[in-house]
Amino acid sequence: MEQLPIHAAKKFVSKFHPNCDAALLAGSVVSGQATATSDLDIVIFDRNQSHSYRESLVEFGWPIEVFVHNLDSYKPFFVSDCERARPTLPRMVSEGVILKDNGIVVDIKNEANELLAKGPEKWSGEIIRLKRYFITDALDDLLGATDRSEELQIANTLTELVSEFVLRTNGHWIGSSKWVMRTLKQFDEQFAQQYFESFDLFYRTGDKADVADLVEDVLRPYGGRLFEGFSIGKNS
Known part of the structure; x- marks a missing residue:
């Protein structure tokens, strides 16, 4: 027993x-x-x-x-x-x-x-810029993907990138697996619900609009999506 x-x-x-x-x-x-x-x-x-x-x-x-x-x-x-x-x-x-x-x-x-x-070490402006680029790249890949198997893998990557970005830019600890939602709820119940509903809709129906809106909302205070002009390691 x-x-x-x-x-x-x-x-x-x-x-x-x-x-x-x-x-x-x-x-x-x-x-x-x-x-x-x-x-x-x-x-x-x-x-x-x-x-x-x-x-x-x-x-x-x-x-x-x-x-x-x-x-x-x-x-x-x-x-x-x-x-x-x-x-x-x-x-x-x-x-x-x-x-x-x-x-x-x-x-x-x-x-x-x-x-x-x-709390965790504060992200520098350069790290935030780098993460904006990776999130933008993943979202663009998701929006352009037509193969369902690829869409799922891209979305999985995006869930991790978005949760990490929101928590770290707000000075909170991050989590993995079941701790992703737990840490998001500890940070902001309303955002956690929006995050869940956006990705849940995509996984159930393939509709990407809410995920795109979520990403736009997350990146907007930090300058929005980033592609043009981004570089790593380029000599000045």
Whole structure:
């Protein structure tokens, strides 16, 4: 019989990491967004571990993803996650429910919270210009495409480019997969709905008009679409 997430997680820690310094339960089961296929995300801190590692297994009726760190190895992950603007580990630590703590969790949670509150590095004008060009190029490809298989792949690229552009130009963290919509909703529920409806209409019917309007709205405050005059690496 499947056990409650918190009970299964505590049993897992007791069985597999009894000497750890701290353990947190994170992910969808904690945030209230769990589905029938959700797993348990457990973060372990153990000063006796020589290096960090990740492992997947099934125990106590649950698929479990465990992320094991010593008291230093998590720091480079914090940094790299923030550099790519997808703070996976800081978010897990910040939101995680404490399963065990020998007095170290508060400081690590504070580190994570400070990074999350700071937000990602601000995009430069040159990066924004580059992204405008890539979005313009993808939209033009979509509008001109007549092969349905190609249209789908171009649209997939455009969903990623548009969500990234909106979030980064507004100083917000980005996400991938299911986290795209979650991060957009955290930023602006109304925009997230427009984004969803525009692409949903295209995927269902092939109608590209709403996607084009969405892109125009997104790029307009930054100068609109960009093609003519764009260059990379040209000598002045």
